[in-house]
Amino acid sequence: MSLATERCIPDAPAMPVDDTVKLAAAQLDDWQVIGPQLEKTFRFGNFHETMALVNAIAWIAHSQDHHPDLEVDYNRCRVIWSTHSAGGLTRNDFICAARVDALFPDSDTE
Numbered sequence: 001m002s003l004a005t006e007r008c009i010p011d012a013p014a015m016p017v018d019d020t021v022k023l024a025a026a027q028l029d030d031w032q033v034i035g036p037q038l039e040k041t042f043r044f045g046n047f048h049e050t051m052a053l054v055n056a057i058a059w060i061a062h063s064q065d066h067h068p069d070l071e072v073d074y075n076r077c078r079v080i081w082s083t084h085s086a087g088g089l090t091r092n093d094f095i096c097a098a099r100v101d102a103l104f105p106d107s108d109t110e
Contacts, residue, residue: 017088041077041078053100060096
């Protein structure tokens with residue numbers, strides 16, 4: 001099953017670090033596991049395109065009841081998923097990252 005078709009579950013347990021790195025490498029494009037976070041920076045040609053990503057992420061976050069940290073500039077957005085209540089990364093973080101990738105498959109990244 002593709003991560004993008006899965007749904008987040010409440011109280012998901014934290015994953016072992018080795019498993020998070022393997023899952024990111026196998027199923028996500030350009031996402032990096034950095035400590036207890038899953039991160040990716042998207043680049044766009046203008047503010048309007050950047051805000052389209054932000055709004056799409058807001059919709060994903062609301063529909064999955066799982067919310068990222070966002071750093072937004074004129075033409076870029078850094079997306080950071082982590083499950084604070086679990087103290088690290090859970091499958092929910094990877095599900096949401098995959099859903100973002102499904103909506104923006106051809107975007108430039110850092």
